[in-house]
Amino acid sequence: MNEQVIHYIESIVKERPPLLAEMEQYAEAHNVPIMELVGIEALLGMLRIQQPKRILEIGTAIGYSALRMAEALPHSTIVTLERDEERFDAAQSFLSRSEDRKRIVTLFGDALELGEEVEKHGPFDAIFIDAAKGQYLKFFELYSEMLSEEGVVYSDNVLFKGLVAQEEVEQKRIRNMVKKLKNYNEWLMNHGQFDTSILPVGDGIAISKKRGDRS
Numbered sequence: 001m002n003e004q005v006i007h008y009i010e011s012i013v014k015e016r017p018p019l020l021a022e023m024e025q026y027a028e029a030h031n032v033p034i035m036e037l038v039g040i041e042a043l044l045g046m047l048r049i050q051q052p053k054r055i056l057e058i059g060t061a062i063g064y065s066a067l068r069m070a071e072a073l074p075h076s077t078i079v080t081l082e083r084d085e086e087r088f089d090a091a092q093s094f095l096s097r098s099e100d101r102k103r104i105v106t107l108f109g110d111a112l113e114l115g116e117e118v119e120k121h122g123p124f125d126a127i128f129i130d131a132a133k134g135q136y137l138k139f140f141e142l143y144s145e146m147l148s149e150e151g152v153v154y155s156d157n158v159l160f161k162g163l164v165a166q167e168e169v170e171q172k173r174i175r176n177m178v179k180k181l182k183n184y185n186e187w188l189m190n191h192g193q194f195d196t197s198i199l200p201v202g203d204g205i206a207i208s209k210k211r212g213d214r215s
């Protein structure tokens with residue numbers, strides 16, 4: 001999306017409550033990659049329509065998107081996973097200051113090793129993937145098994161600053177990540193049990209709706 005349009009949308013988005021504004025400032029000051037404002041607003045819009053009762057988030061960071069989802073969806077429970085200790089601790093500290101804390105379950109560890117623990121809290125109506133870009137396919141395979149019948153998987157960063165559309169990417173590490181994301185996008189688009197659309201908002205959000213039983 002063009003910068004001018006992004007700034008325009010940012011300028012008219014409602015001010016966030018003080019705790020969330022503080023988290024945005026903390027993320028900026030400590031280089032924590034929380035979701036872009038336009039992206040999270042789009043995600044919340046979709047979730048408000050879907051009204052999931054249980055949400056699984058892969059990638060808590062400091063708890064910003066978890067808290068935004070909890071605020072936007074007062075009847076939902078959110079289970080969120082984080083493997084970075086410092087960020088996990090920051091999330092605990094920020095979330096403890098919110099009334100919505102009681103509807104957010106924070107689990108520490110690598111998402112690929114937390115399956116059994118997570119399953120106890122499922123099934124989930126929505127899964128939000130926002131963690132290591134190279135592992136999206138594995139996250140999807142593991143956790144889409146825990147989706148409810150009408151479940152939706154939302155994957156953030158699938159356009160990776162537009163790099164997935166570029167012919168050549170110079171830096172090797174970034175090139176590998178782009179390759180994995182492109183592979184994920186194509187795999188998702190051809191998945192037999194999900195219908196996927198990619199929205200070019202924020203860093204790119206893929207929406208994958210389980211087909212369910214059509215017979």
Ligand SMILES: C[S@@+](CC[C@H](N)C(=O)[O-])C[C@H]1O[C@@H](n2cnc3c(N)ncnc32)[C@H](O)[C@@H]1O
Pocket residue numbers: 033034035058059060061062063064065066081082083084087109110111112130131132135
């Ligand atoms: C983009 S940040 C999440 C931002 C957050 N969803 C928000 O918008 O407020 C991604 C987070 O995922 C965590 N992460 C990456 N791979 C992970 C994994 N395999 N298991 C658990 N956490 C992971 C990182 O440590 C990082 O804090």
